[in-house]
Every structure is written in C-alpha cells, then in structure tokens.
Ligand SMILES: Nc1ncnc2c1ncn2[C@@H]1O[C@H](COP(=O)(O)OP(=O)(O)O)[C@@H](O)[C@H]1O
C-alpha cells in the first residue's frame with residue numbers, strides 16, 4: 683500500500699483540495715483508495731466527506747498519534763493507496779506523517795511567502811528521507827512574474843516541481859461543496875484535465891518505487907491467476 687501525504691505548513695495552499703481530488707482521480711483509475719484526514723479542522727472528512735456520503739473513496743478522521751494504526755488497518759482492509767490530508771502549523775503532527783509516508787506532495791501558491799513556509803516542511807521531510815515534490819496551486823492561467831519567481835525559489839530550495847499547475851478556478855470550490863471532485867462535477871472542464879495530468883505526473887514521480895499495476899486490483903488478480 684502506497685501512502686502519499688499533502689503537506690505544507692502554510693494554510694490555504696490547497697492541501698485539502700488536492701488531497702480529495704487526487705484520491706478521486708486514483709480511485710477512478712481503478713486503484714482502491716482511501717483518505718485519512720489528520721487535520722483537526724476536518725475539512726476533508728467533515729465537510730467534503732459528509733456531503734459525499736458513501737461514495738468511494740472513503741474518508742476517515744484520525745488523530746495524528748493514531749496515524750500508524752489507521753494505516754495498518756487500511757492495509758489489512760485491502761486498500762492500495764492512501765492520501766493523507768494534514769493540518770497547517772503543527773510540526774509534531776508532521777513529524778508523525780513524515781515517519782509514515784512514501785511520498786510528500788507539497789502544494790505551493792505562487793508567492794515568496796509560501797516558499798518561505800515550505801523550507802521548514804522540507805527540512806522535516808528530508809530528516810526522514812521522504813521524497814518530496816512541489817506543485818504550484820491557485821495560479822493565474824498564464825505564466826506571470828510571480829510564478830517564475832516562485833519556480834526559481836523552489837529550485838533554490840532543491841525541491842523538484844511538477845509541470846502541471848493547478849489554476850485558480852471556481853469549479854474546484856463548487857465541486858468540493860457538493861462532496862465531489864471536478865472530474866465528477868464537470869468531467870470535461872479544464873480543471874478535470876488538470877487533475878488527471880497532475881495524478882499522472884505524481885504516479886510517474888513515484889514509478890521507481892512502485893507501479894500502477896501493483897496498485898490496481900485488476901492486475902493483482904491477474905497475477906494471482
Ligand atoms: N485551484 C483552486 N481554485 C479555486 N479555489 C481553490 C483552489 N485550490 C484551493 N482553493 C480554495 O482555497 C481555499 C484553501 O484551499 P484548501 O484546500 O482548504 O487549502 P489547505 O487545506 O492547504 O488549507 C479553499 O477555500 C479552497 O476551496
């Protein structure tokens with residue numbers, strides 16, 4: 683079972699938005715996925731999960747101290763992929779996360795303040811040898827000076843950056859309110875395409891560590907046959 687966390691100590695960077703969107707994208711690609719929400723604000727579990735109801739992927743609210751047990755339980759239940767949504771400003775919780783994940787996805791808004799907040803997160807991930815990748819979020823549709831400046835600053839930190847940018851679009855908020863992801867709310871939207879591209883890139887980043895066929899039930903049952 684692969685474990686991917688959305689981490690960024692700065693609030694409002696789109697951790698929760700990307701967590702639920704990537705989990706739905708993974709589920710739609712045939713991977714048995716669940717979300718673990720360790721943010722006490724419970725945006726993913728309380729707000730989105732409640733609106734969503736029983737539709738997969740399931741979302742569980744878990745205390746950071748119980749993350750390890752929750753991951754073991756999820757693996758025993760047969761989940762192949764877990765996305766973890768994390769709270770801002772809580773180093774002790776992040777320490778637990780860093781010890782229990784395979785990959786960290788770090789959403790960064792195009793602003794130098796957000797890059798500055800990324801440094802502490804990155805130090806913690808590196809101390810625990812967690813591979814990390816940044817994604818620019820809530821950007822303008824076109825490349826502007828802020829984006830270029832942020833890209834340069836991330837490069838200086840030595841944090842690799844995904845090519846796909848998540849543009850600021852109203853449809854992300856509208857889908858979330860309905861307990862959906864943009865791929866469900868409006869499958870042909872630019873946002874839905876963006877999320878599919880992002881998920882593909884994250885899988886490719888992780889490809890040396892695992893393969894999609896290890897994660898999909900179809901292929902594993904084929905292998906057993
Ligand atoms: N690409 C986007 N387009 C429009 N609104 C977004 C986008 N990403 C996030 N938001 C909005 O920005 C706010 C913060 O996002 P959220 O995912 O809650 O961040 P975090 O979990 O990092 O605090 C929310 O209101 C969310 O709906």
Ligand SMILES: [Mg+2]
Pocket residue numbers: 697698699721725768
């Ligand atoms: Mg959040």
